[in-house]
Amino acid sequence: MAAIRLIVNGRTHALDVDPGTPLLWVLRETLGLTGTKYGCGAGLCGGCTVLIGGEPTRSCQIAAVQAEDQSITTIEGLSTGHDHPLQQAWIAEQVPQCGYCQSGQIMTAAALLAKNPAPTDADIDRALSANLCRCGTYPRIRRAIHLAAKGGAR
Amino acid sequence: MSATRRDFLKSGALAGAGLVIAFHAPETARATDLAAKDTLAPNAYLRVTPDGTVTVMIARSELGQGTSTALAMLVAEELEADWRKVRIEQAIPAPVYGDMTTGGSASIRSLWKPMRRAGAQARELLVSAAAAQWKVDRAACHAANGEVVHTASGRRLGYGALTAAAAKLPVPADPALKDRRQHRVIGTTPARFDAPAKVDGSAVFGTDVRVPGMLYASVAQCPVFGGRAAGFDPAAALQAPGVVRVERVGNGVAVLAKSTWAAFRGREALRVTWDEGPLATLDSAGIRAKFAELAKQPGQTTRKEGRGAAALAGAARTLEAVYEVPYLAHTPMEPMNCTAHARPATCEVWVPTQSGSGAREAAAKAAGVEPRAVTVHLTLIGGGFGARHRQDHVVQAVLLSKAAGAPVQVVWTREDDVQHDVYRPATYNLLRAGLDASGAPIAWTHRIVAPGIATQMGFLKQGEPDWSSFDGAANLPYAIPNLEVELITHDPGIPLGWWRSVASSQNAYVTECFLDEVAAAAGRDPYELRRELLKDKPRHRAVLELAAQKASWGTALPAGQGRGIAVHESFGSFVAQAAEVEIAPGGAVRVKRVVCAVDCGTVVHPDLVRSQMEGGIIYGLSAALKSEITIEQGRVTQSNFGDYPMLTIGECPTIEVHLAPSGDPVGGIGEPGLPPAAPAVANAVFAATGKPVRRLPIAAG
Numbered sequence: 036m037a038a039i040r041l042i043v044n045g046r047t048h049a050l051d052v053d054p055g056t057p058l059l060w061v062l063r064e065t066l067g068l069t070g071t072k073y074g075c076g077a078g079l080c081g082g083c084t085v086l087i088g089g090e091p092t093r094s095c096q097i098a099a100v101q102a103e104d105q106s107i108t109t110i111e112g113l114s115t116g117h118d119h120p121l122q123q124a125w126i127a128e129q130v131p132q133c134g135y136c137q138s139g140q141i142m143t144a145a146a147l148l149a150k151n152p153a154p155t156d157a158d159i160d161r162a163l164s165a166n167l168c169r170c171g172t173y174p175r176i177r178r179a180i181h182l183a184a185k186g187g188a189r
Numbered sequence: 190m191s192a193t194r195r196d197f198l199k200s201g202a203l204a205g206a207g208l209v210i211a212f213h214a215p216e217t218a219r220a221t222d223l224a225a226k227d228t229l230a231p232n233a234y235l236r237v238t239p240d241g242t243v244t245v246m247i248a249r250s251e252l253g254q255g256t257s258t259a260l261a262m263l264v265a266e267e268l269e270a271d272w273r274k275v276r277i278e279q280a281i282p283a284p285v286y287g288d289m290t291t292g293g294s295a296s297i298r299s300l301w302k303p304m305r306r307a308g309a310q311a312r313e314l315l316v317s318a319a320a321a322q323w324k325v326d327r328a329a330c331h332a333a334n335g336e337v338v339h340t341a342s343g344r345r346l347g348y349g350a351l352t353a354a355a356a357k358l359p360v361p362a363d364p365a366l367k368d369r370r371q372h373r374v375i376g377t378t379p380a381r382f383d384a385p386a387k388v389d390g391s392a393v394f395g396t397d398v399r400v401p402g403m404l405y406a407s408v409a410q411c412p413v414f415g416g417r418a419a420g421f422d423p424a425a426a427l428q429a430p431g432v433v434r435v436e437r438v439g440n441g442v443a444v445l446a447k448s449t450w451a452a453f454r455g456r457e458a459l460r461v462t463w464d465e466g467p468l469a470t471l472d473s474a475g476i477r478a479k480f481a482e483l484a485k486q487p488g489q490t491t492r493k494e495g496r497g498a499a500a501l502a503g504a505a506r507t508l509e510a511v512y513e514v515p516y517l518a519h520t521p522m523e524p525m526n527c528t529a530h531a532r533p534a535t536c537e538v539w540v541p542t543q544s545g546s547g548a549r550e551a552a553a554k555a556a557g558v559e560p561r562a563v564t565v566h567l568t569l570i571g572g573g574f575g576a577r578h579r580q581d582h583v584v585q586a587v588l589l590s591k592a593a594g595a596p597v598q599v600v601w602t603r604e605d606d607v608q609h610d611v612y613r614p615a616t617y618n619l620l621r622a623g624l625d626a627s628g629a630p631i632a633w634t635h636r637i638v639a640p641g642i643a644t645q646m647g648f649l650k651q652g653e654p655d656w657s658s659f660d661g662a663a664n665l666p667y668a669i670p671n672l673e674v675e676l677i678t679h680d681p682g683i684p685l686g687w688w689r690s691v692a693s694s695q696n697a698y699v700t701e702c703f704l705d706e707v708a709a710a711a712g713r714d715p716y717e718l719r720r721e722l723l724k725d726k727p728r729h730r731a732v733l734e735l736a737a738q739k740a741s742w743g744t745a746l747p748a749g750q751g752r753g754i755a756v757h758e759s760f761g762s763f764v765a766q767a768a769e770v771e772i773a774p775g776g777a778v779r780v781k782r783v784v785c786a787v788d789c790g791t792v793v794h795p796d797l798v799r800s801q802m803e804g805g806i807i808y809g810l811s812a813a814l815k816s817e818i819t820i821e822q823g824r825v826t827q828s829n830f831g832d833y834p835m836l837t838i839g840e841c842p843t844i845e846v847h848l849a850p851s852g853d854p855v856g857g858i859g860e861p862g863l864p865p866a867a868p869a870v871a872n873a874v875f876a877a878t879g880k881p882v883r884r885l886p887i888a889a890g
Contacts, residue, residue, distance in 0.1 A: 036430070053430045053431065053450075053451070056448070056450050057450065060448055060449055060450040063397075063449075064405075064448050064449060064450075065448075067399070068390070069390070069393075069396075069397035069399075070389070070390015070391065070392075071390070072394075072396070072522070072523070072571070073396060073449070073524070073600070074522050074523070074524070074603065075603040075829055075830050076453075076602060076603055076829075077603070077829050077830070077831070079829055079830040079831055080522065080603075080830055082522060109390065110388075110389060110390035111389065111390045111391075113389070114389075117385060117388060117389055121388075122388040122389060125384070125388045126380065126384050126385060126388060129380065129381055129384060129796055129800065130384075130388075131253070131381075131383070131384050131387035131388065132252075132253030132254065132255070132800060132804055133252055133253030133521070133522065133523070133569075133570060133571050133572045133573075134253060134383065134386075134387030134392050134394075134569065134571070135394060135521075135522040135523045135571030135572060136522045136571075137387050137388060138390050141388060159838070160837075160838050160839035161839070163838045163839075164837045164838055164839040165837070166838070167522070167830060167835055167837065168522070168838075169520060169521055169522050169572050169574070169808070169835060170253050170522075170572060170804045170807075170808075171803050171804035171805070171806065171807030171808055171836075171841075172800075172803075172804070173807065173836075173837075173838040173841040174803055174841065174843075174844050175800070175803070176838060177838070
């Protein structure tokens with residue numbers, strides 16, 4: 036076990052964890068932030084996506100110690116009360132079906148919009164092509180990102 | 190999985206089948222909180238509290254299909270509720286709810302009457318209570334928008350003010366239900382109840398359940414189907430950080446630990462000796478060869494019209510083709526999991542399952558207690574698609590909780606999910622058609638060789654042909670005078686399960702693509718030939734024509750592109766799709782556009798119908814283009830999303846959904862969007878290349 040310091044959603048946590056533990060499991064089981072999902076454990080599905088220093092990162096593929104002292108944002112920290120434009124657009128377009136992949140989709144989309152406030156369909160496809168959705172919400176994800184980019188769901 | 194699914198599949202007339210509203214059953218109180226003072230709870234499906242809140246009990250599983258929202262609409266319709274005051278609550282499986290299975294696209298169909306009757310019962314009681322208070326005839330009052338109104342004077346009382354008095358009145362057994370022209374909730378698009386929690390991380394899925402003192406478990410299962418652990422050495426696993434114990438469970442071995450990651454690590458270190466059993470030499474090539482050999486002999490006839498296969502001899506021209514589909518896994522995004530806390534006399538289970546009642550029975554058996562001593566909490570579900578009727582992970586969790594004396598959460602890895610699923614069967618299909626001298630199809634024969642799901646589950650009577658293999662083939666809608674569909678059931682031993690749209694998932698592809706071969710042989714436009722052969726099938730024909738019209742059927746496409754169409758009936762609904770594809774110089778297929786027309790009878794929630802059509806199409810496109818489970822040495826070759834890929838957003842076509850409700854009884858929506866997708870795309874490839882697609886996935890050639 037090792038003492039590490041994680042800054043998650045603006046709060047600093049001093050934790051004692053097995054140093055090789057992926058960030059995903061520390062978020063979910065040590066910090067109780069279960070919005071970040073386990074889908075494949077291999078960086079293939081995007082369900083575990085969080086922002087580290089603003090960059091979308093597969094939390095199943097990075098040891099918690101590697102994220103020490105960096106600013107980590109999970110779906111729980113994206114906004115207070117659903118007021119991120121993407122969350123509002125997601126509800127306006129009724130995007131989620133089962134919902135399991137949606138945290139990862141939204142976090143990846145948030146990183147996209149932060150860099151590119153008016154993405155094209157091609158930009159969206161490029162940014163989100165490694166975020167899998169088995170329910171098939173892709174057409175609505177595209178619409179919701181465009182809506183959020185236009186500020187339309189507010 | 191119970192035989193109920195079969196009833197759902199086979200029967201259109203199933204409203205209310207097997208479901209009764211029972212009053213004051215001993216286990217009702219647990220679900221509906223009858224004890225709460227002044228609460229109106231006339232049946233197991235709803236309660237109205239003095240603050241005016243209407244809580245609808247959802248006796249089905251929410252897998253993302255939106256059923257919890259749609260079921261609440263049925264209650265609200267008859268209750269004349271104020272939708273802003275309607276809430277939902279997941280029901281706990283109990284006898285009062287009957288079979289709590291969510292499958293066969295049957296939730297709305299099976300609860301169409303019970304939920305509306307439940308709402309009407311409460312409405313009648315509230316109206317009676319108001320009339321008594323006002324000392325007027327109850328016929329002089331009506332309910333509207335969460336209030337009872339004295340029609341003449343305009344006096345009104347909110348439902349909340351009436352619950353105490355209404356709760357004391359006798360419940361009418363069979364109150365009148367509204368005519369559909371009076372519907373004001375059914376047919377509208379209220380926002381889904383489950384959406385807000387699914388965009389902020391607060392939705393609780395099975396893997397998100399936390400119980401004080403719980404352990405996490407990962408189970409090593411024999412890589413070969415039917416194999417078992419002959420022995421194991423736990424020493425290395427027990428040395429891994431966080432590992433608490435190692436237990437044999439069923440045919441496998443579990444590592445229990447203080448975290449999921451520790452359980453996964455411990456399992457990697459675990460050494461198990463496997464008895465691989467009799468399937469260790471099974472492979473896909475051998476299965477395929479056996480199917481082909483069996484297809485040389487006649488099978489059991491499941492449908493015959495006219496002279497059947499004998500009519501081929503009199504045809505001016507015949508054609509023949511073999512169509513094949515592979516085994517498929519479901520791969521819902523949330524892997525299989527279950528949390529259980531077995532105590533000496535009771536058992537509590539938290540599980541994302543499509544069968545709450547099945548989970549209750551399985552947990553009771555594993556715990557060694559009566560079903561009434563088991564409480565099953567249905568969590569939100571990270572995708573079902575038929576994968577979550579099985580209960581083996583429930584049994585694992587209960588047995589491990591008993592052994593450990595603590596709550597245990599079993600989580601399968603993605604590799605476990607891909608390699609230990611219950612699979613959509615691979616099938617082999619021999620088709621023949623005969624044309625007369627004018628090119629008109631006069632004979633059609635279809636010989637199916639397939640492992641049967643219902644056969645494997647023991648659902649069939651002796652000698653009964655397996656409907657889970659021939660549904661969607663034997664009910665071919667086309668007016669061809671001589672027709673014969675035969676079935677040869679052969680099971681290599683791969684575990685089978687319901688997979689979104691079941692037999693229609695392969696039979697729509699097989700039949701609709703062969704029809705395009707018939708059209709090509711006859712020199713006919715495939716859409717025009719369908720229209721002609723569907724002259725007595727108005728619902729098929731209406732959606733076919735709508736899809737063709739919206740897709741601008743018949744207009745020219747650039748070189749290298751093609752357009753295809755398909756129509757199929759399943760689960761009480763009729764769906765046609767037209768697809769446009771582009772073939773890259775190397776042969777890669779890109780689907781550009783899918784136009785869908787759906788007649789699901791009466792529409793409860795148009796936007797949920799659209800979302801299920803979109804989802805069914807995309808799930809179907811993954812199977813058409815990419816997905817295949819292959820077997821080598823008795824084990825699955827694929828292991829994760831890298832080698833069992835699904836459609837990505839970049840590959841997702843433009844999808845247009847057009848609703849063409851006929852006003853007929855409600856049809857299913859969870860599955861019927863899938864079957865036409867593969868044949869529409871394959872027919873578009875045929876149109877573009879001139880080469881029929883006789884094997885899926887298309888990528889496999």
